[in-house]
Amino acid sequence: MLTMTRNIPFILFVLISWTLMVSTDEQNSDRARLLAEKQVLNKYLVENKDILINYNIFNVGSSSAINVKLSDNTFSLAHFDIVGGSLKFTIPRIAPQSNTTHTVVVRPKEGIWGRFNFTAGELIYSSEGSNELQYGYTSEPGDGYIVSLKEFDKRFSPHYYDWAAFLIISMATVLLPYLLWNGSKNKYEKLSARKTK
Ligand SMILES: *[C@@H]1O[C@H](CO)[C@@H](O)[C@H](O)[C@H]1NC(C)=O
Ligand SMILES: *[C@@H]1O[C@H](CO)[C@@H](O)[C@H](O)[C@H]1NC(C)=O
Numbered sequence: 001m002l003t004m005t006r007n008i009p010f011i012l013f014v015l016i017s018w019t020l021m022v023s024t025d026e027q028n029s030d031r032a033r034l035l036a037e038k039q040v041l042n043k044y045l046v047e048n049k050d051i052l053i054n055y056n057i058f059n060v061g062s063s064s065a066i067n068v069k070l071s072d073n074t075f076s077l078a079h080f081d082i083v084g085g086s087l088k089f090t091i092p093r094i095a096p097q098s099n100t101t102h103t104v105v106v107r108p109k110e111g112i113w114g115r116f117n118f119t120a121g122e123l124i125y126s127s128e129g130s131n132e133l134q135y136g137y138t139s140e141p142g143d144g145y146i147v148s149l150k151e152f153d154k155r156f157s158p159h160y161y162d163w164a165a166f167l168i169i170s171m172a173t174v175l176l177p178y179l180l181w182n183g184s185k186n187k188y189e190k191l192s193a194r195k196t197k
Pocket of ligand 1: 098099
């Protein structure tokens with residue numbers, strides 16, 4: 001009994017905050033809301049070789065997003081060349097519940113290798129019929145390691161020989177049973193030939 005009366009203020013508090021949450025949700029119900037994912041599509045990051053960066057922007061709101069500006073200032077021009085696409089772009093409109101993707105190709109300059117932290121790009125947009133600016137960030141792909149060209153070649157060129165060895169071994173595993181089968185087949189044919197005589 002005592003514990004129940006003690007809990008009443010707490011229950012009231014929960015009810016009130018729940019109502020507040022619902023009402024702020026209602027206020028936002030006719031707005032655009034963008035989620036943006038930034039992805040690094042490469043398996044290997046290598047000095048002086050292309051890196052594909054993909055931005056996937058998804059409008060989870062119930063109104064169109066207008067004049068969506070994404071700018072990614074995380075690739076300094078001292079370290080990277082922009083080979084394809086643009087790190088600052090504008091999408092005139094993203095309808096509710098739909099996605100837009102954009103791909104950019106950057107290339108670490110010669111002599112640029114080591115740990116690199118891929119961090120977030122920035123989003124500015126507004127909801128249809130409103131002048132209010134809304135702000136957001138893309139996801140952060142996080143830490144990556146750009147391998148020097150020298151190290152990359154050292155690690156991956158010798159695989160040539162590995163492949164050659166692999167081919168010889170797999171040829172043996174195919175050829176050997178064939179030779180055995182062929183041998184026994186010949187024997188069997190000789191046997192059956194003798195029988196029919
Ligand atoms: C939109 O993006 C989400 C999350 O990445 C994905 O699950 C969905 O399939 C995408 N839809 C379209 C139409 O591309
Ligand atoms: C990468 O950058 C983000 C944002 O600046 C930071 O929170 C995170 O700790 C960094 N990661 C590393 C491994 O430095």
